[in-house]
Amino acid sequence: MAAQLLLSVDGLTTSFGRGPDKVRAVADMSFDLAEGEVLAIVGESGSGKSVTMRSIMGIIPMPPGVIESGTAFFDGADLLAIDEENLRRLRGKDIAMVFQDAMTSLNPVLTVGRQITEVLEEHLGMTGKAARDRAISLLDEVGIPDAAHRIDEYPHQFSGGMRQRAMIALAIACGPRLLIADEPTTALDVTIQAQIIDLVVGLQTSHDMGIVWISHDLGVVARIAQKVIVMYAGRVVERATVEDLFDAPAHPYTIGLLASLPRLDQEPGEHLDSIPGQPPNASSLPPGCAFAPRCPLATETCRVEVPPVITVGDGHHAACHRLDEVRRREGRLPWT
Amino acid sequence: MDVTAAAAPPLVEVRDLKMHFPITRGIVIQRRIGAVKAVDGVSFHLRRGETLGLVGESGSGKTTIGRTILRLNQPTAGEIRIDGRDIATAGQGDIRRLRPRMQMIFQDPYASLNPRLTVGTIIAEAAVHHGILKKRDRQARVGELLETVGLDPAFAQRYPHEFSGGQRQRIGIARALALSPDFIVCDEPIAALDVSIQAQVINLLKDLQGRLGLTYLFIAHDLSVVRHISDRIAVMYLGKIVEMADSRTLYHAPKHPYSQALLSAVPIPDPKVEKQRHRIMLTGDLPSPANPPKGCNFCTRCPIAEEICRREEPPLIDHGDGHQVACHFAKPDASA
16 A cells, blocks of 8 residues: 655755854755654754754744755645745645644734634634634644633643643644644653653544654654654664664664663663764764764774665665674674 | 661651742732642652662652752751751751762753853862862862763863763763762753763763762653662652652552553653553643642542542551552552
């Protein structure tokens, strides 16, 4: 069963600043998302995962941001090339976004209900009682108790978890086909995080949305994603199905990350394997592989040449010069 | 933990500690109209060389406990003894003399280092002030401390902004070690760090504990990390300890429904494990500590709450081997 392609990004490169101060935040990023598929983009702060999705949504501040190259096709339209008017028509209707901080999306001086009826009116032409009833049923759907009354409250009257739910209700109001979730559970406590993940997974199934979920938490990714992209210093270092990525990670960075995580379901050892060094500064990236200074397998080639993307298996790719060595060592690398 | 250590008197003893923050109304004449019961009757002890993990969600009072034990807050009631000496009621002069023995490592390495001081001054300041370190020994001691935490001694001349988050956290650890403390409160020491740096800092803390015989109160919301580093764990909910046990017992046989839900909510970085896990979903949010529910604090979200839970507060009862649980329905061990 070949699902329809929903979003296709090719060669996206985004930078900030100009001249000698130019910083390339995302370099040559490509990926495809099928209808109803959940893709996770994982990476540390500064890896370019948020900038990727914000470039596609057209919400990079320009200047200083510049989209240097690339295409992002959604429903036949290149999101990086269409005018603001058409992009606005798509955003909020066919493409929606939720953020880590709900107050990024919610307006503090409008009631929660008004904000939802506003998008219903704008995109679907619903007004009056029909819009209000729809807003109540949306709040109800995202698990806000007593929605008929709480619809008239302001965001500050909601708790953190409830605000996150209200933001999700706003995002799904017009039945988007693509939902971009930028670390929406990172600031939440684990029991609330579990509720929100459950909610989004449920909505994904019932609404058949495609989701791009941005996260730094590999546990959350293991729970929700079907496919995963790992980013490091603005580039894709590995992409795979969630099973392959956790079962047989190919890139030394992915292997190192997974090895360094203490796991709740395993007896703790004395020492965690850890990746040495620090994540690189985007303004002074090494000429070759950005991970080379921290990689236990790095050679001279790694330090001078950007590694090509190599196919490891079906739908499994990694950008590394030393994949043969990783395979020879069966993924057991000499971490400190 | 060897036998002699277990038999020795505890280094830290906390008995029925209460920290209530007043809620006042009025600007000129402030009337007290209530209290936020951030910590409400907590008892525990720490043996020398041991790590006690303190877990709970935001608002559970775990950070307040850490700060109150070091007398950064004046406790409302209760006893705090460190090496037999009373901290809760000691005068400012006595506290000052005791301070070098108890130190703190903070969550945010960006906010906890003075940006205008060199790293060397930051590390040595308190030790010089307390007369532990003579000015002429300063440079040598700072260099030694930087090496201890895995940094280049030459960094002493630099300023905090030149360092990454992980390096700053190491500087914060060196500062705490400068006073040769016995006891360190680690308040979410890795929560603000990148994933690939977290394991480095955990390894460093463990290694220092082994070398210097340190005793840690390790406060964190990440249960995987707490399990990795702690000998015993206390679970907090709304200002009270609801369960306390050695780390193995708590993870394998949690008895309190809140501990069970909390553990089941933590995502595990393995999609195969995630697919098969049974999750206990809690509904709703943490109640306000200014207005806790009657009876058991957890009764509003507890999946097994009955009438008695809304009426009577369950006492913290020892179920054997120091496994303490505060629940009306906690079952005795199957083997017992």
